[in-house]
Amino acid sequence: MALDEGNHRLFVGTRDPARLIVFDTDSGKVVSGINIAQDPDDIFYDVAKKRLYISCGEGFINIIQQQDANHYNSIGTIPTAPGARTSLFVPELNRFYVAVPHQGGQESEIRVYRVG
Numbered sequence: 001m002a003l004d005e006g007n008h009r010l011f012v013g014t015r016d017p018a019r020l021i022v023f024d025t026d027s028g029k030v031v032s033g034i035n036i037a038q039d040p041d042d043i044f045y046d047v048a049k050k051r052l053y054i055s056c057g058e059g060f061i062n063i064i065q066q067q068d069a070n071h072y073n074s075i076g077t078i079p080t081a082p083g084a085r086t087s088l089f090v091p092e093l094n095r096f097y098v099a100v101p102h103q104g105g106q107e108s109e110i111r112v113y114r115v116g
Contacts, residue, residue: 002045002052007069013040013054020054020064022072031070036062037077041085044096046115053096053115055080055087061098061113078113081106089115 002011009031010023018040022032039057046053052064052072063076086099094115102108 002043004045004047004066004069006047007066009069011043011045011052013043015039018056018058020052020062020072022070024069032072034064034072034074036064036074039085042087044087044089046089046091048091049115051075053087053089055085055098057083057085059084061087061096080111084111091115 008025010025012021018036018038020034020036021030024031036054037056037058037060040054042055044053050066054062059080059082061078065073065075080098081100083103084098084100088097096113096115098111100109
């Protein structure tokens with residue numbers, strides 16, 4: 001989950017079906033929803049860019065642009081690695097960190113993405 005305090009919006013990732021659901025925190029009503037990759041885990045709201053970054057265990061980062069409080073568009077899907085769903089967004093550094101687990105021949109690592 002992530003929160004846009006200024007617009008009173010709560011962002012929740014669901015797994016079945018895989019979607020980002022946007023709630024109005026004043027009314028509790030769903031105001032928007034958008035499909036995302038499977039197995040979402042961490043969600044971060046970038047206040048400065050009005051973007052959401054969602055790390056998903058399917059092996060992708062979804063990037064969602066907030067047009068306004070009720071409208072959202074997918075602007076990118078970045079491949080990571082299967083099982084890489086734990087992440088951290090550090091806005092002061094414009095960096096998004098993703099933990100890649102050891103699976104089969106895939107070595108564990110921390111991947112660093114620059115947020116542009």
